[in-house]
Amino acid sequence: MILLASFGLAAFVVSHKPWVERVLADIGPFAMPLAVVVFAVVASAPFSVTDALAIMNGVLFGPVWGSVVNAVGLVLAAVIGYVVALRTSAAFDVKKNVEKLPPWARRFRIGSPMFLIVVRVIPGLGGTIATQTAAALRVGYFRQIYTMCAVAIPICTVLAVFGNATSDFLDAHVFAPVQKSMEKHHIRFPHRRPHPTMMPSRKPLPKVTP
Numbered sequence: 001m002i003l004l005a006s007f008g009l010a011a012f013v014v015s016h017k018p019w020v021e022r023v024l025a026d027i028g029p030f031a032m033p034l035a036v037v038v039f040a041v042v043a044s045a046p047f048s049v050t051d052a053l054a055i056m057n058g059v060l061f062g063p064v065w066g067s068v069v070n071a072v073g074l075v076l077a078a079v080i081g082y083v084v085a086l087r088t089s090a091a092f093d094v095k096k097n098v099e100k101l102p103p104w105a106r107r108f109r110i111g112s113p114m115f116l117i118v119v120r121v122i123p124g125l126g127g128t129i130a131t132q133t134a135a136a137l138r139v140g141y142f143r144q145i146y147t148m149c150a151v152a153i154p155i156c157t158v159l160a161v162f163g164n165a166t167s168d169f170l171d172a173h174v175f176a177p178v179q180k181s182m183e184k185h186h187i188r189f190p191h192r193r194p195h196p197t198m199m200p201s202r203k204p205l206p207k208v209t210p
Contacts, residue, residue, distance in 0.1 A: 058160030
C-alpha cells in the first residue's frame with residue numbers, strides 16, 4: 001500500500017510538474033531542506049521504499065540537485081535509523097534473522113562492512129536487517145552511514161536522472177501536445193502553464209499618423 005501510494009505521488013508530480021514547481025517557488029529556500037527531511041524520514045523507516053521519492057526529487061530539482069537531495073537525505077536516514085535501532089536492538093535476535101538470509105549473504109562475518117553492504121542489496125528486509133544488526137553489534141555511526149550510502153546513493157542517483165529524463169520526455173511528447181490541442185479548442189487544462197505558441201501577442205498596436 002505504501003509502495004503504491006509513493007509511486008502514485010511521483011506520478012502526480014510528473015503530470016503536474018509546473019503546478020508543483022510554483023508551489024515550491026512559493027516555499028522558496030525551504031523547498032530543498034523540506035525535501036531532504038521528507039526523504040530522510042521515509043528512508044529511515046523500517047521496510048521503507050524510497051524509489052518513488054528519489055524519482056520525484058529528480059523531477060522537481062533536476063538530475064544534479066535531485067541527486068544531492070537524495071544523498072543528503074540518505075545520510076540523515078542512516079543516522080536516524082541507527083539511533084532508533086539502538087533503542088530497539090535488545091528485542092532483535094541477530095542469529096535468528098541472519099539465518100533467514102540467503103547463503104551467499106552469510107558468507108561474510110556478521111557486522112563486517114561487506115556483510116552490511118551485501119545484506120542491504122537484498123530487496124525488502126535487507127536494509128532493515130542490516131541496520132538492526134549494525135545497532136545490535138554497536139558497529140558505530142560511520143560504518144552504518146557508509147555501508148548504507150554505498151548501496152543506496154548510486155541507486156537513488158540513477159532514479160533521479162531517470163525521473164528527470166522521463167519528465168522531460170513526457171512534457172515534450174505527451175503533455176505539451178495535449179495541452180496545445182486543448183487550448184486550441186478552448187478547453188481549460190488545470191495546473192499547467194499555457195503553451196508558448198498559444199499565448200496572445202503582446203506586440204504594440206501600430207501608430208496612426210494624423
